[in-house]
Amino acid sequence: DVVMTQSPLSLPVTLGQPASISCRSSQSLVYSDGNTYLSWFQQRPGQSPRRLIYKVSNRDSGVPDRFSGSGSGTDFTLKISRVEAEDVGVYYCMQGTLWPHTFGGGTKVEIK
């Protein structure tokens, strides 16, 4: 199975400052069709997960443009340009290239 490793586990951030989360996969996530099926999810306290980014860098509808995704192959990053109070929660990367699909362990974003 593909192992997804996120870092850091916890990320205290000052409001208005940037934040960055890393996600590394144990195998390349490039699929035979040329796409890379790497997504990012946000889970606010007490809520269901919400997808923010799909195929590495595509923002879902309604997702603020302060969220951006980048990376390739086995190394991916989620960036928040200026953290707002509503961004508190746990962030997960997930690979949908190989079966079984697998999630990273999560990164908890909190306000300093």
Next chain:
Amino acid sequence: EVQLVESGGGLVQPGGSLRLSCVASGFTFSGYWMSWVRQAPGKGLEWVATIRHDGNERYYVDSVKGRSAISRDNAKNSLYLQVNSLRAEDTAVYYCAGDGGRDWGQGTLVTVSS
């Protein structure tokens, strides 16, 4: 508006069975792959199973393979997950998710305990 509504969770004894359901609305259900994802109390997300839009492909995580079955009824806009031989480690909130995780339900809690 897309809605996914799960049901069927509850308290089950070890070794028992459960059938979870998810009713979809607000999109063309028959056109999308659908998945179940679970989250144990205080833990992270775990992908469980996925079914192709026409039901002709199914994939499972190893921990449920052989004792679970994902299915769908496109005429009823419904997704199902049958889980047998339940274990304590199956205790989790089970989410129905559509189209690669674009849409999620509110989840249904399954507790396996004697």
